[in-house]
Amino acid sequence: xxxxxxxxxxxxxxxxxxxxxxxxxxSGHPVSLEEVPARLLSGGDFVERLALASRQAATVADHNxxxxxxxxxxxxxxxxVTELVRGRSLPAxxxxxxxxxxxxxxxxxxxxxxxxxxxxxxxxxHGDVSPDVIVITPAGAVRITELGVAAVLAADPAIPGxxxxxxxxxxxxxxxxxxxxxxxxxxxxxSGMRPEESGEVGGPQPLVRLVNRSLAGAPEARFxxxxxxxxxxxxxxxxxxxx
Numbered sequence: 001x002x003x004x005x006x007x008x009x010x011x012x013x014x015x016x017x018x019x020x021x022x023x024x025x026x027s028g029h030p031v032s033l034e035e036v037p038a039r040l041l042s043g044g045d046f047v048e049r050l051a052l053a054s055r056q057a058a059t060v061a062d063h064n065x066x067x068x069x070x071x072x073x074x075x076x077x078x079x080x081v082t083e084l085v086r087g088r089s090l091p092a093x094x095x096x097x098x099x100x101x102x103x104x105x106x107x108x109x110x111x112x113x114x115x116x117x118x119x120x121x122x123x124x125x126h127g128d129v130s131p132d133v134i135v136i137t138p139a140g141a142v143r144i145t146e147l148g149v150a151a152v153l154a155a156d157p158a159i160p161g162x163x164x165x166x167x168x169x170x171x172x173x174x175x176x177x178x179x180x181x182x183x184x185x186x187x188x189x190x191s192g193m194r195p196e197e198s199g200e201v202g203g204p205q206p207l208v209r210l211v212n213r214s215l216a217g218a219p220e221a222r223f224x225x226x227x228x229x230x231x232x233x234x235x236x237x238x239x240x241x242x243x
Contacts (some may be wrong), residue, residue, distance in 0.1 A: 005072060005081060007033055012089075015128065015146050015153055015162065016040070021084060024069075031069060033079040034149065041078060050152050053124075054080060057148030062118030064111050066135075066145040080149055087137035094131065098192030102207070105189040106237040108134070111142035112182055113233065116226040119147065120175050127151030127173035128163040129181035131188070165195045168217050179223050183214025186233075206236045 008021035014034040022033045040046050050071060057068035070081040090108070094100065100108070112134065119126055126133075128150035135143045151173040154163040163173070167180035184195040190211070191201045201211045210232060216222045223229035 003074075005031065005033065005070075005074060005079070007074060007079070014149065015132065016080070016149050022081070024081075030084045032066075032082045032084040033074075034082070036078040036080070046152070046156070047078065049155070050080070050149070053148040053152045056122065056124050060119055060122045060124075060147060062115055064115030064142060064144060065118055065147055066143050068148050082145070082147075085135045085137065085143045085145060087135045087141075087143070090131035090134040090136065093136055094189075098188070098194075100189050102190065103237075103241055105186065106233065106241070108136075108142050108189065109182065109186050110230060110233055110237075112144060112185065113226045113230040115142075115144040116178055116182065117230070119144075120178070120226055125151055125173040125175055126178050127154035128165075129178050129185060130164040131185065132164065134185075167219070169219060175225070176219055176222070179226060179229055180215065182226075182229065183211065183222070186214060187211050204240055206239050210236045 004025050006023045006025060008023070010018045010020050012019045017035040017037045019032055019034045022031045023029065024031055036050065054068055054071040061067070066085045067083040068080070069083070072079055072081055112129065116126065126144065126147060128146065133144055133146045133150060135145055137143065150163065153159050154173045163177070163181065165181040165184045167177050171177065187201055188194060190203065190207065193199055201208055213221065214223060214229065223232065
């Protein structure tokens with residue numbers, strides 16, 4: 001049990017439960033607290049897996065990834081404590097159109113891949129790369145949230161709808177699954193097509209090639225690292241948009 005945190009108002013819904021603002025008492029530092037719902041607290045070893053994932057996630061220090069601080073019990077409730085990232089969620093930014101101008105797409109996906117470089121360098125996978133976990137700050141920075149939480153949810157077959165995107169071969173959260181999901185994100189941002197929708201992406205051939213490679217059916221035909229994907233993305237952006 002921890003008296004180090006003050007829980008404030010609910011500001012949204014996380015992958016797992018309601019997310020509130022808060023404050024770390026010793027320093028006054030603002031934080032975000034995502035509540036673990038009661039149905040998951042009684043689910044076997046869920047809390048132990050979440051604790052391990054939170055400790056691993058706390059080792060990631062990357063400006064494209066929302067920092068993970070703690071897993072604490074406050075009263076009868078359990079919370080994942082993370083950096084408070086203020087801004088607009090990517091789905092809110094997409095709005096009714098469901099797609100963005102190509103320069104914005106390239107910047108967002110590049111930042112996501114940069115964040116994945118840091119996550120994968122720590123030896124872990126995110127587990128659910130999707131618009132729902134991406135926040136755009138007022139300054140235009142792109143931040144990946146739900147690190148730790150996403151992987152635990154994605155690894156539990158009893159939790160429906162998580163992850164949002166899986167590669168054809170399925171399997172547990174992995175680097176390969178993160179990169180495939182990033183390909184699905186790229187496809188959605190340039191075309192407005194949701195991952196569950198079929199159809200070919202239109203547009204310039206360099207862009208079509210990039211999307212198709214990131215979503216190839218065979219794992220060996222796709223990008224194997226976030227760095228490789230990022231380099232190809234940047235080369236495509238330069239070809240289409242200039243330096």
